[in-house]
Every structure is written in C-alpha cells, then in structure tokens.
Amino acid sequence: MAALCHDLGHGPFSHMFEEVIAELRPDINWKHEQASIDMFEYIINTNNLKPFFEQVGLNDNDIIFVKELIFGQLNQQNNDQ
Numbered sequence: 001m002a003a004l005c006h007d008l009g010h011g012p013f014s015h016m017f018e019e020v021i022a023e024l025r026p027d028i029n030w031k032h033e034q035a036s037i038d039m040f041e042y043i044i045n046t047n048n049l050k051p052f053f054e055q056v057g058l059n060d061n062d063i064i065f066v067k068e069l070i071f072g073q074l075n076q077q078n079n080d081q
Contacts, residue, residue, distance in 0.1 A: 001066050005036055005039075006036055006070045008035070010032045015032075036071070037070050037074075040066070041067075
C-alpha cells in the first residue's frame with residue numbers, strides 16, 4: 001500500500017517540480033512525501049475506507065505505519081492528519 005501511495009504527491013515532472021516549488025516558495029518547505037500522506041488520508045476519509053480496512057484487519061496503527069513508510073517517522077502534526 002505504501003509503495004503504491006508514495007508517489008501520490010508528485011507534481012508534474014516529478015522531483016523537478018519540488019525544486020521549482022522550493023525556489024518559488026521557500027517558505028512552505030513542500031515535499032511530495034507530505035503531499036502523498038495528505039492525499040492518502042484524504043482518500044481514506046473521503047471514501048470512508050476505515051470500516052473496510054477494519055474488515056481486512058487493518059487499524060489506525062497500520063495506517064500510521066503506511067504513512068511512515070511513505071514519509072519517514074511522523075511527528076504529531078503529520079500524524080493528526
């Protein structure tokens with residue numbers, strides 16, 4: 001799941017997009033990994049997937065684990081999303 005969702009946050013032209021954002025908006029420190037976990041959380045919530053995840057044996061800790069595989073160790077701010 002993490003491998004499939006890791007690249008959700010890529011903009012056009014992949015990593016080059018991050019360089020352009022960093023140059024144009026250095027104040028926001030935008031990274032595709034953060035965008036990926038934001039989109040992952042949005043997909044889960046918008047489609048009400050938590051009940052389905054529970055049916056197949058996945059819980060909130062599993063969701064956090066997937067996010068950490070995408071992003072690295074999460075701080076509380078990343079985890080609250």
